Structure formats: C-alpha cells, structure tokens
Amino acid sequence: MALGFTLAVFGGALAVVLGGIGSAIGVGLAGQASSGVMSEDPGKFGSLLLLVALPGTQGIYGFLSAFLVMLKLGLVGDVLKSASVYQGWQILIACFPVAFAGLVSGIHQGKVCASGVYMVAKQPKDLMKPVIMAALVETYAVLGLLITILLLNGIQL
C-alpha cells in the first residue's frame, strides 16, 4: 500500500521537477537574450517580457498535474486514499507525458523565444510572430498535459 502511494507522489513530484527544469532553462535563455536587447533599448521591457514569460507554461503544466495527483490521493482534502502498487505505477507513468514533454519543449521553446527576442529588437512591430512560433513548440507540452490529465482521470482509486 505505502509503496503505491509513494510511487504516485513520485509521479507528481516528477511532473513539477521536470516541467520546472524545462521552464527554468527556457525562461533563462529568453531572459538572457532580452537583457542583452534591453541594454541597448530599455523601452522594450514590456514586449520582451511576453516572450520571456512564454516558456514558463511547462512548469505550470507540471504543477497543475501534480495538483491533480494530490487531489487523486486525497492530499488536498481530509481523507487520504490508499493506492495499490499497480495504481501507484499507473499514476507515476501517467505523469510522464507532461514531465518529459515539458522538460524538452520548455528548453526548445526558450531557444525559439530567445531568437524571437532578437527579432523584436530589429522589428519591434512584429511581436506576435515570434510568439506564435513559440506556441508551435508549446503544442507538445499542451498535448503532454492533455494525455496526463486524461490518464489520471482514467485511473480509479
């Protein structure tokens, strides 16, 4: 019993940690680029903030999935539920899509955003175009989140 529960908690933690790492690297990349641009043109803060914030969603998706795991386990409510070892593995694996897709897409979205920052430096009016480009990368994090939600929803405790 306890092993199953632990495995499930591990799944939730993995979602937060990997999604968070992906976002942190991604936001870091975009942030560095935008600081460079702002050293020349401080007025661009507002529009660059958008691009820097964009790779942050993977971390949020991971957080969200972990919250759903906690709901499932009753960690948020009053009554703790018990999970068998199999159910624990199921929940752990259900967290994989959001965790790994978030890790990799966060980093790559950060790269796209960083180059988008350079683009905005030269073409300030075309802000939305790099944003859309970054959203193309984010699709896979969204799909990962979607499958994680559906899997978690399907696992009955």
Next chain:
Amino acid sequence: MSIAQVQKFQVVAHSGVKMEILSALQEEGLVQVERTDFEELGLNSSAVDVYQLEHNLYRLSHALDYLSRWEEKGFVKRLLAPKTQIEREKREEALGFDYLSVLNEVERIEAKKNELLSELKFLKKEMEFLDPFKSLELPLGLLKPTETTQILIGSLPVSGYEDLQKVPGEEALWYEMVSGDKRRYYLLLVFHKQERERMEQILRELHFAPFYFTEPVQITEPLLSRTEEQDRVKDVMRKIDEEMQSKRLMLEDLEKEEKKLFEHREQLMRVHDVLLNEKERIFCSGLLGETERVVYLEGWVCSSDVKKIKSKLQPFSEVTELYFRDPLPEEDPPVILENPKPGKPFELITKLYGLPQRGSFDPTLPLAPFFFLFVGLCVSEAGYGLLVALLSFLFIKFAKPRGGLLQFLKLLALLGVSTVVLGTLVGGWFGFPIRPLMVLDPLQDPLSFLYLALALGFIQVWFGTLLNMINSIINKRYLQALFVQGGWLLLLPSLVLYLAKRGSIWGILSLAGAAGIVLFASPSRNPFARFFGGLYSLYDISRYLADVLSYSRLLALGLATTVIAMVVNNLCQTALGIPWVGWLLAALIFVGGHLFNLGISFLGGFVHSMRLQFVEFFSKFFKAGGSPFKPFELKSKFVEFI
C-alpha cells in the same frame, strides 16, 4: 468577407498648387501615393530637402522629453488622459507660436544645469578628498617643504602602520596620525631631505599613498584658488561648502524657470505634430513626377472614397485634372479589408498573418466566430472574462484610443464576453463553479469536453476545405472544386459517421469521396501517374486527422485555467487558518493568484487560438501576400487631428 474595391487615382496639376493639393490629400487621408515611374514618363522629381525641418523636429521632441518630468504624476491619470485635439484645417495656426525661442531657452537651461551638476559633483569629490584631514590644525601654507625637511601627507593601509612604527627609531622621520578608518590611516609625515630617496623607497614598500596639497602638480585649479596661506583644511572645506550652496541655489532657480517653460508644452506638442506632417508632405512631394509647369501624382484610393476626393479637390478644379480607373491585371493594388462592425476587431488577426493576395478573399469573418469561441473555451473562467471586458470597455470609454489600439481593445472586450458565457457554462467564477448553470464539467467528464473540442476542430477544418472549394470555383477550377475538395467534404464526415455507426451508406459515401480525390487530385495525363498521384494525395487524410487532434488543446488549456483557479482558492483556504493575519494573507493570495492566472490563461488562450486559425484553418484555403494600404495622412504623436 470582402476586400474593398481599389481604384487607381491620377492627378495632373499646375506646379503652383502642388503643395496645396498634397495638403488637401493629407487632410483627407484616403489616398496611398505611389512613386511615379519617372523614366517611363520622362519626368523629373524635385529634390527633397528636409534637413532643417528634421533638425527642428529633433529639438522639439528632445525638449518635450526633457520637460516631461514636470508632468503630473499618476500612471492611471496619464494613461487615461485624452490627447489634445486640433482641427485639421486650422493646424497651420499652431506655427504662429514662437517655438524656436522656447527651444533656445530650454536648451540653455539644460546646458547650464548640466554644467552646474558636474561642478557640484566635482566639488563633492574634493570634499571627500579633504575630509580625512579636517582635524589637521596646521595652516596649509606651512605644509611646504623647507630647505632641510620634506613634509608629506597621505594614507597608509592599516597593516603598513605597524611596519612604519618600527622605522622611526633609527631614521630621521617624524609622523602623526591625523585620522583613520577601518582600512587606512591618514598621516602627516616629516623627514629629512637628505634621506628623501630612501624614505620614499620605504614608504613605497609600505604602500603609502601621498596626497599633494602643496605641490602644484596634482592640485586642482579650483582648490588652489580657494586656498590662502593661513587657511586650515577646515577653512577650505567651509569655502567649498559655501560654493556648493550657491550652486544649489542657482540650480533651484533654473528649475523654477524650467517649470515655467513647461506651460508651453502643449503648444510645443502642436508645433511638433504639425511640423511632422509638413515633413511627410515634403517627402511625399518627392514621389511626384514634374515638368517645368506641371506635376503628376498617382496613387490608390478606395472606390467608395472617390467622391470625397473629388469634392476635396474641387477648389483646384481650374488647374487640375483627375482620373480614376480600375487596376490593370498586372498591377498589384494595396489591400483594404472591409468588414461589418462586429467583425472589424478580428481583422487584427488576419493582418498579423498577412493580407490576402489579389483575387483571394478576406478570411476575417470566417475565422471570427471560431476565434471568439476558442478563446472563451481556453480561458473558460467567467470572472476573468468579466474583468477583461470591463477594463477594456472602461479604457475605450475614458482614454478614447484610436486606430489599432481601439480595435485591439474592442477585440479584448468581445473575447471577455465570450469568456463570461463559456466560463459560466463549462468553467466557473474565480474557481467556483456554478453547478446549476453548467452544461459540462470538464473536471468530472473530460472526455465529453474532448469530443466537443474535436468536433469544433472538425467543423473548422471542414469549413476551411469548403472555403477552398469556393476559391477553386472563383478561379474557375471546376473539376478540382467538385471532385477533389468536394471529395474531401464528402469523405471526411461520412468516414467519421462510418467509424461511429458502421452504416454501409456512410461507407459507400466515403468511397465515393475518395474515388473523386484519387481520380482528379493529380494533374498528370499519364493514367498510371494520375492514379497513383491521386492515391498518394489521399494520404492527406493523416494531415486532416492531425489537424483535428490539434484542437484537443482547447480542453487542456481550459482545464489548466480551472485547476489553477482552484489551487488559488485552496491556498486561500489554507491561509485563512493562520491566526490574526490569515484573512489578509488569503486576500493577497486571492487577488495575486487570480491576476496571475488571468494573465497566463488569456495569453495562452489568445496565442493558441490564433495558432489554430493560422496553422489548421488558413492552411486549407488562404494565401497571404497582399500589401497593406498605407494612406498619405496626418500622422500624430502628441495631439489628435479632428
């Protein structure tokens, strides 16, 4: 869903009225002036010289920027302040104001202030430099070397001081500590001149840093001028302080003068904008073709505006001749989108992707209902929708923005409304679902929501294919339209129904659609190539599948908003348990958390809905590549022309 008819507009006029005609056209702002093909027509262009004008504009904007610090503070107040209005016809009156003398005054004050500030900075440095020695009671005049002794003042690192103490027993050296701090001691040293080289060697080894008051090499000019024989360090410092005081007073006076000049700011703004348009007009005159007596102008104008242009140029009818004609097939006229009022804000999305090519149509209206719906589903939080709609509405009402900003705010308000409705139906109000009003709870029943999202996607993809069919018909590719696009239109729904219900009628219809695609998709005349090419294009079904599945993001984003809102409320509940400050903390978490969620969910909803239009929908039927219509009009930076 249309593109406005555009006409070519040509004017031949007497040279004498060139600038007047340009001014009238600029006021109207309905014509895009094109560069005349000088070589083909054998015309000249006039050289454009705007150096003086640009210089003055630069001075004006610099002065305005400089004076702006006297502006009333308060971010909201400034944000909501409407711009000053000027009547178009009377704009030249602004130039009656003697702006050059104001500019000279502003520049004089700025230069003087900068000079004073740098002097003050310098004096402050001197004070810092003298400060360690202020307890030295000797007059500075005595600090000069005599015939046999050398006098030095300077500082020593704390560690070097001990070593120095070992020195004097055997050497002819006397010293006194004037002051000291954690890192350095400040000393007065006297030694015999005969020992000078050796002493200096020792001092160097101890990292002694000498200060030269008395040796003219290092003394700064102002310090020297304030020093008299009997002055002590304290006295010099007092003199410097007095000087700083007087300079500060002068600065204050200048500030007052500057504040007075701030009253002229509004007039300067007017002058700036009028001159800006003057410059535009002179630039524009360089596009015109000219002979000695005649100027020739050509451009584009929206057909519905032709009458206005005619009446505007009526006063010049004696010396001008106007021609209007439809664009020739080889010409590439600019694109003006024309949509009914509720669809207008959605033009922003089309413009972002690119304007339609000539012969294509405007995708704004087809995308509008989908975009409206998708953002609502992605955010699905009625409270946030209400907040966004309300804020945009208030901003439109009070700040009275124009142009692109106005359209964007209207779009936001519309999307806010959509979010309120859909949020109530499938989401909640600030994380609290209102069960009786809900038709579907995506948290309880995500599968039904997923089917809804995919169904919406299917409808949009199918609709996109339908639009492509219409496109083919317009371009007279009837076979393509009927069999290929028609085939897809038949195949897609019947295949879905066949898979769902297994009715043989749906199977037959699917096959019929597929047959049309296989037989007509490939343009090749070789029957084998044609058949296999057609078969290959049937493979596009995987693309359709991928496109429809992409709409599942509506579920994911909608759920994300709902769950984060719940998390925020959950945290609030936990915070309420803390004694005494619990309610305050809970309120902070509630406001901050929901604002954060609002920001990321609207950003996500906007961007992903836009992507669905661009990648999944537009790829079916739309080709961008038109150039935007850029009318020659009155531009404004600070004021508004009415």
